[in-house]
Amino acid sequence: NAGVTQTPKFQVLKTGQSMTLQCAQDMNHEYMSWYRQDPGMGLRLIHYSVGAGITDQGEVPNGYNVSRSTTEDFPLRLLSAAPSQTSVYFCASSAAGTGKEKLFFGSGTQLSVL
Amino acid sequence: RKEVEQDPGPFNVPEGATVAFNCTYSNSASQSFFWYRQDCRKEPKLLMSVYSSGNEDGRFTAQLNRASQYISLLIRDSKLSDSATYLCVVSHNDMRFGAGTRLTVKP
Numbered sequence A: 001n002a003g004v005t006q007t008p009k010f011q012v013l014k015t016g017q018s019m020t021l022q023c024a025q026d027m028n029h030e031y032m033s034w035y036r037q038d039p040g041m042g043l044r045l046i047h048y049s050v051g052a053g054i055t056d057q058g059e060v061p062n063g064y065n066v067s068r069s070t071t072e073d074f075p076l077r078l079l080s081a082a083p084s085q086t087s088v089y090f091c092a093s094s095a096a097g098t099g100k101e102k103l104f105f106g107s108g109t110q111l112s113v114l
Numbered sequence B: 001r002k003e004v005e006q007d008p009g010p011f012n013v014p015e016g017a018t019v020a021f022n023c024t025y026s027n028s029a030s031q032s033f034f035w036y037r038q039d040c041r042k043e044p045k046l047l048m049s050v051y052s053s054g055n056e057d058g059r060f061t062a063q064l065n066r067a068s069q070y071i072s073l074l075i076r077d078s079k080l081s082d083s084a085t086y087l088c089v090v091s092h093n094d095m096r097f098g099a100g101t102r103l104t105v106k107p
Helices: none
Strands: A004-007 A010-013 A019-025 A031-038 A042-051 A054-057 A064-066 A076-078 A087-094 A109-113 B004-006 B011-014 B019-025 B032-038 B045-050 B055-057 B060-065 B070-075 B084-091 B095-097 B101-106
Touching: A004 A087, A010 A019, A019 A031, A019 A087, A042 A064, A042 B095, B004 B084, B011 B019, B019 B084, B019 B101, B032 B060, B032 B070, B045 B055, B045 B060, B070 B084
Parallel strands: A010 A109, B011 B101
Antiparallel strands: A004 A019, A019 A076, A031 A042, A031 A087, A042 A054, A064 A076, A087 A109, B004 B019, B019 B070, B032 B045, B032 B084, B055 B060, B060 B070, B084 B095, B084 B101
8 A cells, every 4th residue: 555655755956957756646535735844944835736637836836837637646847946946845645625634645855956 | 924833842851741732823714723743854644633622642632722723732641752743734725834843752
């Protein structure tokens, strides 16, 4: 029972590079989301999706894109990485469509942008 | 002002102690409340939901005060394994996390 799977676990980028963080869940959850966690800031919502084909912005969406072509997958794209995007990224899913119930998190991606 | 505020700690307590964490939130329309636990370098995991009437799960008790817009978590008879960061989470249109309170339980 895999739950929420994130890849990669670690990534180093140079400023201006692009990359995609992968997130997949096998629980048939409609709601999926991406958070970033910075020291002293707590987790901040980047983007979320309430179902395939539907995405919306969270608290800190600038510099990130998402898509939801299937229920299982919710990739996060950094278009042109900046040092301010150095952070730990978590993908999460929830059985409730609103995401207002229990969140299941992936194990996180530590991203450094030089 | 942050939407969800917590005392960052750290709280250092001996085994067997009782410790309480508070959390305040700014959006009076918030509907759902939770405590999550996060171990070092790990993902957050749900500890317990917080209900209006207060609720208990073993050694853990959560309380909600809507009038004052704060949530509390009480841990009784602390164990070494309780050492972690405790995240307060408040939901309105989406889930908003506090920065967390770090707890270390010492022998």
